[in-house]
Amino acid sequence: MADAGWPGCARSLKGVILDMCGVLYDSGEGDGVAISGSIEAVKKLKASDLQLRFCTNETQAARETFVAKLRRLGFDISVSEVFSPAPAAVAVLKDRGLRPHLLVYDGLLPEFDSVDKTNPNCVVIGDAAEKFSYQNLNEAFRVLMEKPVLFSLGQGKYYKETDGLKLDVGVYMKALEYACDLKAEVIGKPSPPFFQSVLNDMGLQPHEVLMIGDDLVNDVGGAQRCGMKGVQVRTGKYRSSDERHPTVTADGTVDDLAQAVDVILEQRH
Amino acid sequence: MADAGWPGCARSLKGVILDMCGVLYDSGEGDGVAISGSIEAVKKLKASDLQLRFCTNETQAARETFVAKLRRLGFDISVSEVFSPAPAAVAVLKDRGLRPHLLVYDGLLPEFDSVDKTNPNCVVIGDAAEKFSYQNLNEAFRVLMEKPVLFSLGQGKYYKETDGLKLDVGVYMKALEYACDLKAEVIGKPSPPFFQSVLNDMGLQPHEVLMIGDDLVNDVGGAQRCGMKGVQVRTGKYRSSDERHPTVTADGTVDDLAQAVDVILEQRH
Numbered sequence: 366m367a368d369a370g371w372p373g374c375a376r377s378l379k380g381v382i383l384d385m386c387g388v389l390y391d392s393g394e395g396d397g398v399a400i401s402g403s404i405e406a407v408k409k410l411k412a413s414d415l416q417l418r419f420c421t422n423e424t425q426a427a428r429e430t431f432v433a434k435l436r437r438l439g440f441d442i443s444v445s446e447v448f449s450p451a452p453a454a455v456a457v458l459k460d461r462g463l464r465p466h467l468l469v470y471d472g473l474l475p476e477f478d479s480v481d482k483t484n485p486n487c488v489v490i491g492d493a494a495e496k497f498s499y500q501n502l503n504e505a506f507r508v509l510m511e512k513p514v515l516f517s518l519g520q521g522k523y524y525k526e527t528d529g530l531k532l533d534v535g536v537y538m539k540a541l542e543y544a545c546d547l548k549a550e551v552i553g554k555p556s557p558p559f560f561q562s563v564l565n566d567m568g569l570q571p572h573e574v575l576m577i578g579d580d581l582v583n584d585v586g587g588a589q590r591c592g593m594k595g596v597q598v599r600t601g602k603y604r605s606s607d608e609r610h611p612t613v614t615a616d617g618t619v620d621d622l623a624q625a626v627d628v629i630l631e632q633r634h
Numbered sequence: 635m636a637d638a639g640w641p642g643c644a645r646s647l648k649g650v651i652l653d654m655c656g657v658l659y660d661s662g663e664g665d666g667v668a669i670s671g672s673i674e675a676v677k678k679l680k681a682s683d684l685q686l687r688f689c690t691n692e693t694q695a696a697r698e699t700f701v702a703k704l705r706r707l708g709f710d711i712s713v714s715e716v717f718s719p720a721p722a723a724v725a726v727l728k729d730r731g732l733r734p735h736l737l738v739y740d741g742l743l744p745e746f747d748s749v750d751k752t753n754p755n756c757v758v759i760g761d762a763a764e765k766f767s768y769q770n771l772n773e774a775f776r777v778l779m780e781k782p783v784l785f786s787l788g789q790g791k792y793y794k795e796t797d798g799l800k801l802d803v804g805v806y807m808k809a810l811e812y813a814c815d816l817k818a819e820v821i822g823k824p825s826p827p828f829f830q831s832v833l834n835d836m837g838l839q840p841h842e843v844l845m846i847g848d849d850l851v852n853d854v855g856g857a858q859r860c861g862m863k864g865v866q867v868r869t870g871k872y873r874s875s876d877e878r879h880p881t882v883t884a885d886g887t888v889d890d891l892a893q894a895v896d897v898i899l900e901q902r903h
Contacts, residue, residue, distance in 0.1 A: 493768075494768055495768045495769070496768075497768045497771075498764075498767055498768070499762075499765075499801070500764070502766075502801055503800055503801055506792065506801055507798060507799060510799065522813045523775065529776060530772075530775070530776060530779065531772055532768070532771055532775055532813055535812065536810075536813045537809060539809055539811075539812040540801075540805045540808055540809040543791060543804065543808040544791045544801055544804075544805045545791075
């Protein structure tokens with residue numbers, strides 16, 4: 366298995382991790398729209414002998430709300446199967462006794478209910494979208510000039526919504542890093558501890574698991590650096606230039622999740 | 635002179651270049667406020683045998699409007715003495731046949747009146763302040779994903795207004811550079827061609843000229859890289875950590891412009 370490429374590696378897999386936005390659905394107005402064939406593909410994986418987890422850098426909604434949206438779209442997913450950066454950040458903050466100034470989307474705030482936010486001594490940014498106003502960014506900047514500890518929930522450059530590409534949290538992370546001469550700590554993909562927490566939950570070794578995502582650097586490259594295989598789908602934020610990327614080469618590239626799952630299950634029969 | 639440090643170097647100076655915001659005045663509501671002693675200091679320089687120019691990365695207003703504000707504050711300054719990035723950018727755009735998508739403050743738009751802005755094939759960003767909304771940044775980003783040519787009017791990290799530190803254009807330049815995997819062309823300080831255009835106008839060699847600014851990297855470091863001396867004032871965005879900066883060391887540090895001018899003129903008597 367260790368040397369088998371895609372799709373041969375599928376024969377010895379024990380688990381699959383799926384990115385969500387751009388793989389299962391495209392976000393946008395309302396709940397967004399399911400990507401053709403994805404609902405059925407998740408069903409097929411669940412009916413197989415493979416373990417399945419979902420790993421997202423989604424930080425616009427608390428997991429409960431987010432999973433409810435996916436269920437409305439028709440996906441069979443439960444909260445315990447979903448790994449996202451906010452709960453991981455809460456654990457880090459509590460562990461280190463840090464009190465965050467939050468620059469996150471309103472929908473994410475409930476994830477931080479249990480965290481002391483008085484007299485902040487660090488900043489946490491998520492995909493705040495419209496909340497990334499000049500004024501809000503200045504407020505975060507001023508906290509950082511006094512307390513230079515920045516956590517970024519992901520480092521994505523952009524994602525695709527139904528009405529076009531949108532800037533992601535990583536862009537604002539870079540902005541604040543430059544403004545304050547500091548280096549952010551990334552919580553979420555492609556941070557190795559984040560992927561490792563999913564592997565731990567599955568009880569599997571990296572070489573037994575395949576990551577499927579639309580983000581070449583954060584999904585595919587991140588998983589590969591942890592020892593997993595990584596396959597990119599040509600949906601979501603995929604761009605044809607990804608297939609000529611200077612540093613990351615996917616183990617395989619498929620049209621969409623439906624094709625990926627069909628290929629995997631075919632290899633195993 | 636070439637080896638003389640501050641303040642001895644003042645004896646052989648032939649010209650002085652002054653940064654404006656943070657040296658002459660602090661910006662903020664309305665016209666901002668003149669920094670104590672600066673109006674008199676400019677008068678003293680003008681009465682001396684030194685040539686005097688003003689060099690600013692100000693991009694919130696057209697030069698005419700900006701100079702009118704300084705005159706209202708009490709400064710004896712005329713438009714022809716002031717060098718700012720927007721006119722330099724217009725020259726570059728025309729020279730290269732580029733049509734900009736502008737993400738600049740409304741007050742700067744008149745500087746670009748003569749430029750064709752239809753069907754943009756590049757992006758120009760200035761200190762857009764509140765106009766750096768998520769929506770406007772997404773629009774600039776989408777142009778850049780098709781036409782990856784970005785001009786940034788300065789690369790400052792932040793500046794000081796009367797109500798606190800504010801993020802400057804450089805922070806958004808870094809954001810778009812990261813989002814689009816490109817390198818911006820900086821027009822304004824600390825870009826050497828920009829300083830050189832001021833020296834050309836004075837008809838002086840770099841070693842004959844001293845730059846005085848509050849921005850250690852962009853004013854002092856930029857001038858030094860062109861062969862000028864650079865002195866930092868402890869007003870504006872100055873922070874005590876500037877005096878322990880890892881890569882830029884000012885030739886001198888003074889409390890304010892008034893003190894700098896007194897020291898210069900004293901050396902020359």
